[in-house]
Amino acid sequence: MISCVIIEDLKVASDYLAKCCIKSGEVELKGSFPDVHQALEFLNQNTVDVLFLDVEMPGATGFELLDNLTYSPKVILTTSKEEYAYNAFQYNVADFLKKPFTYKRFTEALEKVTGKTEKSLVGNTVNHLFIKSDGKLIRLNNDDILFIESLGDYVRFVTSNKKYVTHNTIKNLEDKVNKECFMKVHRSYIINLQKIDDIRENDLFINGIEIPISKSLRADVMKRLTIL
Amino acid sequence: MKHQPGDKKFIFDENIDKEFIYSLYEDDYTYITEVFYSCLESVNEGIPVLHHAFELGDVLMVKQAAHKLKPVFGFTGLLNQQDTIGIFENVCVNISAIDVVKNEFEELMNQIIRGRNILEKEGKRLQQFTGNHS
Numbered sequence: 001m002i003s004c005v006i007i008e009d010l011k012v013a014s015d016y017l018a019k020c021c022i023k024s025g026e027v028e029l030k031g032s033f034p035d036v037h038q039a040l041e042f043l044n045q046n047t048v049d050v051l052f053l054d055v056e057m058p059g060a061t062g063f064e065l066l067d068n069l070t071y072s073p074k075v076i077l078t079t080s081k082e083e084y085a086y087n088a089f090q091y092n093v094a095d096f097l098k099k100p101f102t103y104k105r106f107t108e109a110l111e112k113v114t115g116k117t118e119k120s121l122v123g124n125t126v127n128h129l130f131i132k133s134d135g136k137l138i139r140l141n142n143d144d145i146l147f148i149e150s151l152g153d154y155v156r157f158v159t160s161n162k163k164y165v166t167h168n169t170i171k172n173l174e175d176k177v178n179k180e181c182f183m184k185v186h187r188s189y190i191i192n193l194q195k196i197d198d199i200r201e202n203d204l205f206i207n208g209i210e211i212p213i214s215k216s217l218r219a220d221v222m223k224r225l226t227i228l
Numbered sequence: 229m230k231h232q233p234g235d236k237k238f239i240f241d242e243n244i245d246k247e248f249i250y251s252l253y254e255d256d257y258t259y260i261t262e263v264f265y266s267c268l269e270s271v272n273e274g275i276p277v278l279h280h281a282f283e284l285g286d287v288l289m290v291k292q293a294a295h296k297l298k299p300v301f302g303f304t305g306l307l308n309q310q311d312t313i314g315i316f317e318n319v320c321v322n323i324s325a326i327d328v329v330k331n332e333f334e335e336l337m338n339q340i341i342r343g344r345n346i347l348e349k350e351g352k353r354l355q356q357f358t359g360n361h362s
Contacts, residue, residue: 010296012266012303016252019259056295080299081317099299102251 002114004050006032007039007065008078009057013099017052017078020106027110036060040068044153047172048073050113052097055079066091070132070168071176074113129177131157133164140164142181146195146206148173150188160207185221186214193224238357241346244305252303257358264351267300271344274300278340282326282333291320294336301343304350309343312336 004027008014014032021027030048033039035057051073053062080099095109130137140157149156150170157164174184184190195206203210213221240246253260274297281289294313301309316336319329
């Protein structure tokens with residue numbers, strides 16, 4: 001099942017989309033929101049595979065939502081204006097549904113997304129990630145990241161020579177990072193397993209920085225180490 | 229014999245593109261009724277917003293308010309209304325003062341009100357129809 005949310009202020013369109021999702025049997029609808037603000041609140045705490053996203057909504061546009069999202073779900077734009085096609089291309093939108101659309105057209109859009117999401121559903125194995133910081137997308141190689149630290153609604157990516165703060169949570173990142181390299185060792189920390197210098201009791205050290213290990217996760221951490 | 233959408237005939241108002249309606253909802257008349265009522269509500273909410281925007285003389289606001297009403301008519305097969313709004317939106321792109329499109333706005337409002345009245349009438353008829361066939 002693909003998880004999705006609908007972000008659409010027009011009730012009839014939102015209800016119709018929800019009906020299409022249910023009819024497909026392939027989509028689990030996690031929520032439906034009439035504006036960007038409410039959607040962001042949800043999406044910053046929960047990850048989904050697909051957004052059905054209207055563009056013109058009260059308060060902020062669908063593109064502004066994409067600018068503020070800290071991860072990149074697949075996006076299907078639902079709008080009644082074709083002139084957004086250029087922006088859609090820029091934002092790597094998977095498809096563009098002009099309202100009102102038939103169920104057949106909906107399933108075509110879904111097929112595009114299904115093809116695209118297959119990779120993410122089997123897990124992230126890429127050697128880099130992009131984070132949004134200081135108004136831009138910054139590429140960080142997995143090798144360069146020492147650890148990721150929670151700052152409440154934000155996280156800090158720590159590399160050997162720089163720190164980047166971005167709006168996200170450890171809970172959200174846990175599913176997004178490459179699990180071959182990274183591991184959650186504490187509710188506030190995800191570490192790069194290759195960067196551990198030493199472990200003492202319930203703490204580990206990376207570049208001289210002490211990081212706590214949760215009691216509940218300690219056994220899992222030890223399993224991931226090659227201990228001779 | 230295979231059941232085709234529209235077998236259990238409801239005779240839509242001639243201004244409504246019934247083929248388009250069936251392409252969206254097949255012959256789920258209960259849902260079609262819900263759609264009509266939901267759209268009527270949206271139009272009733274949207275009309276004062278559009279009027280207000282025009283009175284303020286805010287071209288962008290007028291364009292946005294009109295844009296919001298466009299798919300409402302689309303979802304109910306009132307494609308003339310949908311097209312009229314689309315044309316009006318395009319006109320608004322190239323103007324800086326709303327007075328320039330005063331006549332077009334009046335025509336737009338007439339179309340919207342006409343559409344609203346059809347929605348209201350058809351919503352009631354659909355409700356009666358689904359009541360009789362349930």
